[in-house]
Amino acid sequence: MDTPTLSSSFVKEAAIRVGFDACGIAVASPLTEEEWGYEEWLRLEYQADMTYMEHHREMRSDPSLLVPGAKSVIVLLSGYKPSQTMQDRVPGARIAQYAYGEDYHERIKRMLFQLIAAIRQNYPDFEAKPCVDTVPISDKQWARRAGLGWIGRNTLLVNPILGSYCNIGELVTPFPADKYDTPIENRCGDCRACVDACPNFALTQTADTHVPLLNANRCASYHTIENRAETLPEDLHLSGYAFGCDVCQLVCPYNRTAAVRYQLTDEHKDQLEALKDADPITFKRLTKHTVLSRIRHSQWLRNQKK
């Protein structure tokens, strides 16, 4: 039996109904090195100690190795720009804006399953693999392919409405679609605000094709989260962050005008203040179901001392 062709407008309407902010559908043909500079990034050892990024190299660019017979990558965006920044609320213990509230992995996964259920109302045999950071697939590159934005000099997907403040999820499926999206033009223009603002000179690009690259060895976001060593590099600037770093995003003109998607409440502020000097048990309790649970209490303290 032939696999039915999905109506792209039906899928996109269903995506908005379950709570996503944007949806695009990309043809599941392999990503090319010219598109995303992955091999160059590895050759330069910009992955630092994230050795998992060296694994499943082919699968990262070819979704048919993840889902046999993959025809479409349905890409979903969920914006997270908060209603206000809490930059100076807890000096030395800032957290990246994507870290407020419920862990986005859990939230997006739930919405992806809701979308599968919604699509099955019209296509009862619909099958898809839901992805949100937990499988080897390059979210940003697939979002770009699906016409949802461009890769900015900050190396993130920049969506014209949500800016770079968006979480990305995918459904990889063997179902073809009646209409595929194509990439939109890069709108960074002459702007270099993010590159100039990075206190650690972590933003660079490939020599030939000028694909933006992040040198994780120099990135505060990498070091505050992924680096488990007792001490951090002497010359690394954390800009007051104890989890992640938003410096290169805060200066982006597209983020200044991006749609607010998340209301910060007094409860969030109180929790952040309570976290600052929390003991290990309190830290564990307060970070449960948030992305902050990804780091150890010892990292949290180490980052604040830097």
Ligand code: SF4
């Ligand atoms: S997250 Fe911070 S350290 Fe990393 S590239 Fe952006 S500004 Fe630089």
Ligand code: SF4
């Ligand atoms: S700050 Fe400027 S260069 Fe950087 S991503 Fe935004 S628009 Fe592009």
